[in-house]
Amino acid sequence: MPDQATENEIRERARKLQALHVKLLFCRATQENWLQNPNTILAEFNLPASARDKIADITTDQFRAESHGRRGLVERSLAKTFPETQKHLEISSAQASFEAFLCSEDFLNPKTGLPHISGVGQGYENNSKYFFWLKRTMRLASADCDVELRNKAHTEFATWLINEYKRPHDPYFDQFEGGLYWMQTPGAAKPVILLSDQFVVYTLNDPNTISQLPKIGLTDLDDVSPPDWPEEETLL
Amino acid sequence: MTLRVGARWDDPVQDDRIKAAYRRGLIDYIEVNYPIPFGSQPHALDIPVLAHTSSNPTCSAEGINLNIARRIKEAADETDSPWIGEHLSWLGTAPTGSLGYQINPLFTEEFAAVTAMNIRRLRDYYARPVALELGPIYIHSTEYESEMHFLAAIANDVDAKVILDVTHWQIGNRNLERPTDYGLSAIDPERIVELHIAGMRLGSDKRFWHDAHDLLPNEEVVSMVVKLVEELPALEALTFEHNPTAPEDDFFKFLEEMDKHVGSYRAPVAA
Numbered sequence: 001m002p003d004q005a006t007e008n009e010i011r012e013r014a015r016k017l018q019a020l021h022v023k024l025l026f027c028r029a030t031q032e033n034w035l036q037n038p039n040t041i042l043a044e045f046n047l048p049a050s051a052r053d054k055i056a057d058i059t060t061d062q063f064r065a066e067s068h069g070r071r072g073l074v075e076r077s078l079a080k081t082f083p084e085t086q087k088h089l090e091i092s093s094a095q096a097s098f099e100a101f102l103c104s105e106d107f108l109n110p111k112t113g114l115p116h117i118s119g120v121g122q123g124y125e126n127n128s129k130y131f132f133w134l135k136r137t138m139r140l141a142s143a144d145c146d147v148e149l150r151n152k153a154h155t156e157f158a159t160w161l162i163n164e165y166k167r168p169h170d171p172y173f174d175q176f177e178g179g180l181y182w183m184q185t186p187g188a189a190k191p192v193i194l195l196s197d198q199f200v201v202y203t204l205n206d207p208n209t210i211s212q213l214p215k216i217g218l219t220d221l222d223d224v225s226p227p228d229w230p231e232e233e234t235l236l
Numbered sequence: 237m238t239l240r241v242g243a244r245w246d247d248p249v250q251d252d253r254i255k256a257a258y259r260r261g262l263i264d265y266i267e268v269n270y271p272i273p274f275g276s277q278p279h280a281l282d283i284p285v286l287a288h289t290s291s292n293p294t295c296s297a298e299g300i301n302l303n304i305a306r307r308i309k310e311a312a313d314e315t316d317s318p319w320i321g322e323h324l325s326w327l328g329t330a331p332t333g334s335l336g337y338q339i340n341p342l343f344t345e346e347f348a349a350v351t352a353m354n355i356r357r358l359r360d361y362y363a364r365p366v367a368l369e370l371g372p373i374y375i376h377s378t379e380y381e382s383e384m385h386f387l388a389a390i391a392n393d394v395d396a397k398v399i400l401d402v403t404h405w406q407i408g409n410r411n412l413e414r415p416t417d418y419g420l421s422a423i424d425p426e427r428i429v430e431l432h433i434a435g436m437r438l439g440s441d442k443r444f445w446h447d448a449h450d451l452l453p454n455e456e457v458v459s460m461v462v463k464l465v466e467e468l469p470a471l472e473a474l475t476f477e478h479n480p481t482a483p484e485d486d487f488f489k490f491l492e493e494m495d496k497h498v499g500s501y502r503a504p505v506a507a
Binding site: 001002007009010012013014015017018019021022025053055056059060061062063065067069070071073074100107108109110117118119120121122123124126166168170232233234235236 | 272273275276291298299300301302303304306307326327328329330331332333335337338339342344346347349350353354356357358361369371374375376378379402411412439441443445446478484496497
């Protein structure tokens with residue numbers, strides 16, 4: 001084994017190469033910029049010009065195939081969970097495109113998502129990262145948001161959460177027993193949308209009924225966010 | 237050489253077919269792919285277990301988080317797995333799995349060094365041997381002659397065992413337009429203790445091949461596996477990887493076919 005200083009130096013160089021290669025696999029904007037001016041991209045990743053030879057030729061059919069396959073796995077997963085949300089986005093906005101998500105830091109950061117149902121902590125799926133990224137990017141918690149988009153995204157994410165709850169799951173998912181609710185329009189006390197764990201949608205206008213929802217243990221979807229999950233040791 | 241034949245276990249929905257195959261003497265063990273669904277108990281099947289995972293980023297500069305390694309160690313200790321199968325992969329750019337699936341690393345000197353450091357620490361943590369496996373390959377190596385040479389170098393460096401996934405190997409050779417036997421000679425045959433066999437499919441582009449556990453292995457892969465069983469001096473295990481939702485008839489049909497080919501290398505099965 002190398003001494004600690006040497007190990008740190010190797011890992012630091014490798015960390016930058018890893019970050020660049022992963023970005024090239026998923027982000028088309030980075031691919032295009034790399035083809036235009038690789039030295040600029042290398043500098044962005046704090047890599048020397050000599051590192052260029054370590055990066056695969058992204059113009060080959062082989063690279064395109066791997067990139068297409070990796071992106072496709074994410075795309076299919078999101079299309080399955082958020083079909084109506086994505087249709088709406090295609091029509092209404094380019095700001096929160098699939099491309100933008102794949103190029104975002106949220107996509108690569110496991111801490112921007114929920115714990116996985118298998119009990120291994122955050123990451124290992126993309127649906128929750130996508131929802132929280134979309135919510136922030138499209139300001140879906142703001143009173144002036146696109147309410148139709150908000151309700152499509154919330155309904156589809158709530159459906160996914162309930163389905164995850166119904167599978168064998170980490171205790172974190174117990175909070176979704178019974179279903180989830182949310183204000184149809186942020187800041188407006190009513191109506192409130194409730195998606196039951198039998199996948200029935202209710203539109204609630206009675207303040208008394210709405211006030212009962214947290215008391216009977218239901219979760220407000222707008223209170224769900226990536227948790228401050230305990231850090232585990234890393235073998236370094 | 238005594239060979240054991242096993243089937244990969246991913247999900248409790250496989251339990252019935254797995255139990256039936258074991259009862260019929262078609263398999264000797266299950267290879268459990270950890271982490272397993274919360275609350276599932278493949279150990280309760282009372283079938284020997286080989287521990288495996290594709291959820292540790294063994295090649296990551298960020299190191300390996302103990303979230304998953306701890307679960308794998310506990311399971312391997314409980315089942316006394318002779319080794320733990322690990323993939324040479326990244327899972328993104330974090331110590332945990334940010335993406336949910338594996339990415340092949342860059343096959344460069346930095347990642348050879350990083351992988352060797354990670355594997356040594358993982359093996360010390362596990363306190364049991366590690367067997368290394370490659371995923372399907374699409375991109376040419378940029379510094380090593382090939383991914384097979386990278387695998388060989390790591391295995392030699394850290395004195396690890398090797399799982400030769402024959403399907404992944406053949407996918408790589410097809411995708412990179414190499415001869416079918418390319419790369420095998422790079423690996424010390426004494427290190428290969430396990431073979432994996434599964435289906436593969438041609439993509440819609442009609443050019444690139446992909447792993448397909450819902451399909452049965454093709455004839456070429458089967459004949460290569462039979463030859464490898466005959467020739468590899470340290471081989472102990474042959475694992476059939478078949479999706480939990482793939483047809484049950486296919487599962488039994490293939491195990492019966494393999495038994496005809498390699499059954500004579502297995503220890504007699506207790507009635």
